[in-house]
Amino acid sequence: MVSDIRLSRQEARYKLRAALRRVTSLPRLRSCGLPLGGIRYHRAHEASKAIISALDQGMGALFVTRTIPHSAEDRLRVTLGLLAEGRRYVSNQPVVKRVRRAAHYVGSVAAKEFTYGAQGWHPHTHDIEFYKQEVLFEHFADLSRVYYDYLDRFYSQHGFPGLSRAHGVQIEHVQLDSTALARYVAKVQEGTMIHVPTAQELTRADLKQGRQGSRMPFELAWEFVETGDMLALELWHEYERETFGRSVIRFTKGLRARLLAEPELTDEQLAAMEVGGVDAVRFAGWFYRKIARMPGLEGKVLTALDTGGFPALVELLTVYQLDEPEGYRLVPEAEQERVTLLDIKRRQAQQRLLRLLRGRLLRLLHG
Secondary structure, eight states, X not given: OOOOEEEOHHHHHHHHHHHHHTTSOOOOTTTTTSOHHHHHHHHHHHXXXXXXXXXXXXXXXXXXXXXXXXXXXXXXXXXXXXXXXXXXXXXXXXXXXXXXXXXXXXXEEEEEEEEEETTEEEEEEEEEEEESSOOOHHHHHHHHHHHHHHHHHHHHHTTOOOOOTTTSEEEEEOOOOHHHHHHHXXXXXXXXXXXXXXXXXXXXXXXXXXXXXXXXXXXXXXXXXXHOOHHHHHHHHHHHHHHTTOOSEEEOTTHHHHHOOSOXXXXXXXXXXXXXXXXXXXXXXXXXXXXXXSTTHHHHHHHHHHHHHHHHHHHHHHHTTOOOTTXXXXXXGGGOOBOOHHHHHHHHHHHHHHXXXXXXXXXXXXX
């Protein structure tokens, strides 16, 4: 008899990470190989609280995405370096500083993201820029113009001309209606974990899927897991090499203290924290096997639970024509079983074993 399979949101991340650890190591963006999903989970919460704090104070916020022209021949080391240098170049221009002062710029939270497609590696950055007040249309237009013009100039000077007018620099207002803002403010005051959609977009690259034929780094790792494609493994290792030691998410100096009351924790401190959690959904064994047989669906289920909870799961399974009420159900709060210290120690022992197996497999792969 196959027992029911219980899955909490936190356990979903452990499951994905454990599967990857069987074949290769995790990306080490300032995490030194520590649990990246848990770190990003907390960073998403921090970014969400920063947005809510800013909007509640009457501040304005913009979501800015920057890309770089590239081709399949360009190595990630080159484009990633130029992306970072270009961002600094633009920020240091007197014209840009003047436009930001006029708009009452305060600071930003920045994150990097990577995809791989027919045109090779595509690194890009996401920033949430904060202003003392709502950004006026004239300032929005000026920021859009100078951000694009100076970034395009920098890339052209370094042999990467042709920054897309439509996608090279994209700027959007970050807005919440009064009802949503009040709800989030109440949750923050209660100490509840919150995840504003814009903050999720900024921080949770580990939960995204590539678009229009592109693949996220974790999808490359999964491709190797499922198919043994050595090219996917080589690309994964390139991603590891070039992102090692680089920060994933960064607040402008002084901004975090202005928007968040609690002290900042390092990635290592966040990784050492036990997320805990409760059972969120219960799947019948036969039903979960149906999910696992559909390529990529298991990961989508975990992502849906982590980002949108039970409603997102129902929507996803309905799309796949798997909305069978007898196969899964929400676990009522009265039935939820909290993770115990024994559960945590058992999981840690399993992770140590998986690291050992991973090391042996890598030695076999590399002779």
